[in-house]
Amino acid sequence: MVANAQNTRLVSHIDCPGGGQVWVQGQTLYVGHMRPTSGTTIVDIADPYRPRILARVDVPEGWHSHKVRVANNIMLVNRERFGKSADGDVGGGLFIYDVAKPSAPKLIAQWMTAGGGVHRFDFDGRYAYISPTVPGYIGNIAMILDLADPVHPVEVGRWWIPGQWEAGGEEYPWGNGVPPRCHHPLRVGNRLYVSYWHHGFFILDISDMSKPKLVSGLNTSPSFPHPTHTCLVMPQPLKGRKLMLVADEDVAKLRPAPPSFTWVFDITDEKLPVPIATIQVPGLDRDGSPQPPMTGCHQPSERFSGTVIPFAWFAQGLRLFDVADPFAPKEVGHFLPDAAPGADRPSSNDVTIDDRGLIYLVDRVAGVDVIETNTLA
Numbered sequence: 337m338v339a340n341a342q343n344t345r346l347v348s349h350i351d352c353p354g355g356g357q358v359w360v361q362g363q364t365l366y367v368g369h370m371r372p373t374s375g376t377t378i379v380d381i382a383d384p385y386r387p388r389i390l391a392r393v394d395v396p397e398g399w400h401s402h403k404v405r406v407a408n409n410i411m412l413v414n415r416e417r418f419g420k421s422a423d424g425d426v427g428g429g430l431f432i433y434d435v436a437k438p439s440a441p442k443l444i445a446q447w448m449t450a451g452g453g454v455h456r457f458d459f460d461g462r463y464a465y466i467s468p469t470v471p472g473y474i475g476n477i478a479m480i481l482d483l484a485d486p487v488h489p490v491e492v493g494r495w496w497i498p499g500q501w502e503a504g505g506e507e508y509p510w511g512n513g514v515p516p517r518c519h520h521p522l523r524v525g526n527r528l529y530v531s532y533w534h535h536g537f538f539i540l541d542i543s544d545m546s547k548p549k550l551v552s553g554l555n556t557s558p559s560f561p562h563p564t565h566t567c568l569v570m571p572q573p574l575k576g577r578k579l580m581l582v583a584d585e586d587v588a589k590l591r592p593a594p595p596s597f598t599w600v601f602d603i604t605d606e607k608l609p610v611p612i613a614t615i616q617v618p619g620l621d622r623d624g625s626p627q628p629p630m631t632g633c634h635q636p637s638e639r640f641s642g643t644v645i646p647f648a649w650f651a652q653g654l655r656l657f658d659v660a661d662p663f664a665p666k667e668v669g670h671f672l673p674d675a676a677p678g679a680d681r682p683s684s685n686d687v688t689i690d691d692r693g694l695i696y697l698v699d700r701v702a703g704v705d706v707i708e709t710n711t712l713a
Contacts, residue, residue: 343669344654347694347706350387352377354676354683355698356402357456360639360690361409364390364438368404368413370685370700375401376413378438384694384706390439396426399453407461409436410486414466416453428453430466432486447481447489456520458638459483463492463545465521465528470494472503475517478530480545495540495548497532514590519565522638527551527606529567529580534558534590537567537582539606552607556599561590568636569603574643574662578604581615581659586632586650594621595632598647600662615665617652630683637687637695644668644711646695648684654697656711669711676701 353374355367363382369375375395380388393413395401401413411433415426429448433441451469455476458465464481477496481489497516499509510516519531521540528540528548536555540548557563565585570578580603586596600613620632630650637646643660656669673682676699685700695707 340653340672341670343656343711344671344695344707344709346671347384347708348387350379350389350704350706352379352389352703354701355685355704356400356700357404357686358688358696358698358704359404359406360688360696361406361435363690364406364435365696365704366404366406366411367698367704368402370400370402372397372400372418376404376411376441378435378441379704380438381690381694381706384692387706391441393433393441399426399428401431403454403456405457405459405464406435407459409434410459410461410483411435411441412457412459412464414454414457416455417451429468430454430457430464430481430489432483432489434486445487445489452476455518458520458522460523463523464489465523467518467520472501474500474502474508475515476519478518478521478528478540478548480528480542480548493542493544493546493548495528495530495550497535497538519563522567522569524569524571527569529569531564531567531582533563533565534588535564537564539603539609552609554601554609556584556611558590560584560596561593562586562596562632563588565633566635566638568638568645570643570659570662574660577602577612577662578606579659579662580609581636581645583633583636583647585634587629589629592626594624595627597621597633598636598657600659600665602662613663613665615647615657615659617649617655617670618667620652634684635686637689639688642712646687646689648687648697650683650685651681653682653684654687654695654705654707656709658711669709671695671697671705671707671709673697673699673703673705676703
């Protein structure tokens with residue numbers, strides 16, 4: 337143990353550009369990068385003490401591929417407009433690669449859309465649950481793609497907040513407020529749990545994927561001025577209750593505010609989500625006074641087992657929270673990495689784990705840390 341770690345130990349560091357997402361399939365790590373022209377880096381992690389870069393996929397200036405998911409040797413990366421310099425002829429969407437040989441990723445298809453492209457998404461090996469901009473709609477919406485034939489992805493269904501479909505003549509009810517924006521959907525069973533930025537979250541019934549139906553929704557903004565980033569459902573009941581962790585991202589605040597945190601919602605009655613607890617790094621919010629963006633919460637690991645959830649907590653690095661008692665979550669470990677070269681503090685952006693229980697933490701400025709812990713056993 338060192339001064340900036342509890343129940344964790346650094347195994348190795350991967351020197352690469354800053355990332356938006358990390359994902360592991362087997363013994364291969366995939367890193368989606370924040371800034372063009374870096375797109376995706378593929379790393380052999382069979383020996384976690386000596387990671388070895390296998391391949392890199394670049395992107396055009398003005399577009400980034402900062403999200404990546406892999407299943408069944410199919411790699412999906414997003415293509416999203418980056419800043420205001422994007423070439424309008426390039427376009428955004430979802431790019432699909434065969435990575436049966438990770439050292440030689442092969443582009444096999446492109447699903448293209450107009451506007452900003454695709455933000456974050458989920459992929460289960462058959463269906464992709466994405467957040468694209470679509471002609472005729474204001475902001476990003478939720479969409480399901482079928483990749484049974486990954487060379488020919490097919491839209492199965494879509495869902496949006498009433499008022500987004502401008503081309504359909506829907507009345508826009510938000511005036512000069514924050515436009516709606518689907519951040520990303522996550523599927524559990526026949527439900528889709530959709531984060532919608534400053535419009536909260538929504539639970540959708542996708543028993544019929546062609547016609548997603550609203551079950552319920554809730555918005556904690558603007559009372560709490562951080563956008564809703566991720567809705568992570570616990571797969572098993574805890575204390576007899578069905579739970580969902582809802583992470584608010586510490587960016588794009590509606591007003592100066594203390595660092596964002598994660599909510600614990602009881603969704604046992606899914607038509608009436610009820611907040612029962614919050615999760616915050618101990619001591620981070622001392623008195624409710626405003627602190628700079630990217631101080632607080634960002635993203636939980638979407639892959640986990642048991643009740644200990646790894647989080648990327650921006651300037652606070654890796655945080656490990658045990659939600660075995662959902663009414664009183666507790667931190668059981670952490671790892672605070674060094675700031676990336678040229679940065680004044682860490683900026684931990686995403687985290688995942690592999691089958692060995694190793695944790696991969698990516699900094700949005702530079703680098704990936706491989707970390708071990710005794711808390712996930």
